[in-house]
Amino acid sequence: MRNSPAVREDTRGEVREAMAEIGYVYNRAAANMRMSNAGLIGLVINDLRNPFFAEFATSLQMALAEKGYSTVIANTDENAVLQDQVVNSIIEHGVSAFIISPAYGDTGATFDAIARAGIPAMQMLRQVDDRLGLFPFTAPDYVSGSEEATRHLIDMKARRVAFVGGLDGRAVTEERKAGYLSVLKEVGMEPLAITGKASRAFGREAAKRLIKEHPDVDAAICFNDLVALGMLSGCYETRRKVGQDFLIVGFDDIEDVAQTFPALSSVRCDIASIGAQAANTVVNWLENGQVPPPTSRTTVSLSIRQSSQSDAQEH
Structure with missing residues (x-):
């Protein structure tokens, strides 16, 4: 009517x-x-x-x-x-x-x-x-964003790249992970996904877990910027120098990530x-x-x- x-x-x-x-x-x-x-x-x-x-x-x-x-x-x-x-x-x-x-x-x-x-x-x-x-x-085109981030880390000579954060089975998690998996398949690198709550707390604990359980991992793509910010804290606690010993890329590019130290790389969704x-x-x-x-x-x-x-x- x-x-x-x-x-x-x-x-x-x-x-x-x-x-x-x-x-x-x-x-x-x-x-x-x-x-x-x-x-x-x-x-x-x-x-x-x-x-x-x-x-x-x-x-x-x-x-x-x-x-x-x-x-x-x-x-x-x-x-x-x-x-x-x-x-x-x-x-x-x-x-x-x-x-x-x-x-x-x-x-x-x-x-x-x-x-x-x-x-x-x-x-x-x-x-x-x-x-x-x-x-x-x-x-946003989540798949292409994670593809570009993964290729960037490989270009930066990362030996093994992990995907960190996001709950299994959620469409957004699977899309952001899909680009990462496709690039790793192209280059023959073994994937490692540590999924969980998309929070700073999870990212902080994931950084500590990686150094204990997967010391060969020297780079990570995070589900979102909150996870990435948590990983910055976790790396600081474990004395890993981000940008040197360990490389991190977040996702979303919220305003705060450019103001951290070191400044956080991120997939920009505009x-x-x-x-x-x-x-x-x-x-x-x-x-x-x-x-x-x-x-x-x-x-x-x-x-x-x-x-x-x-x-x-x-x-």
Whole structure:
């Protein structure tokens, strides 16, 4: 009835036929009152404590504000049940669209509720729902990023490269690991993956574990920058000189990593550009009926700093 672009034409026709059969008359004045929050975007984030997601939410909110849209932001704290609650609450208050970086777990109820409400919704950074025609997905090109990082470490004469962090079976972990595995297969290097929580604490302990259990490993690609920052601490405690004895590359390139010592190399996902692109996409969907493609990937690059260069010179 609101001509939402998320509703298929055949479905719209069936609804209008049913309205005619029962004599239902659409009250547009009442509908306009219900839609008093038009121009409001629901932004649901899985973990705002993580600097990467906080930077993404900030850049997206600012980009939407420039286009005249307000946002209501909810943190789900990686809890699928809480995500379902906040999404339903936001639906009740009336929003024009959702942009969701979803929590893992049983998320079917969350996306079913959005579908029933006929509200356009995008999955960002993570894909948990396979209905990509209804909930398009956008994320950085994780695979190419880990490929470039692995090749860089090999070019820096690393004898054995480990992949550290990220929970097994998660799509993002497997994608970031896939590029690493493909390059190691090309060069005939034996892989080593130490997976676990994507946190500083895990990275710190992984650095200590590597020197005890795998002393031949002299470089690591980390699942994200938090793990990499933890590894910096772990290497300091074990008296390994990062950039000389041990090379590290993080992933995401959050703002803080350029300010560490040694400065941390990282796969740059260009968070600000992702936010701006997401804002453009959702506004075009709402204002021009331009439904996004089912899947899209943004380009990444490698920011090379002291942590992965034996000469400790940033460029």
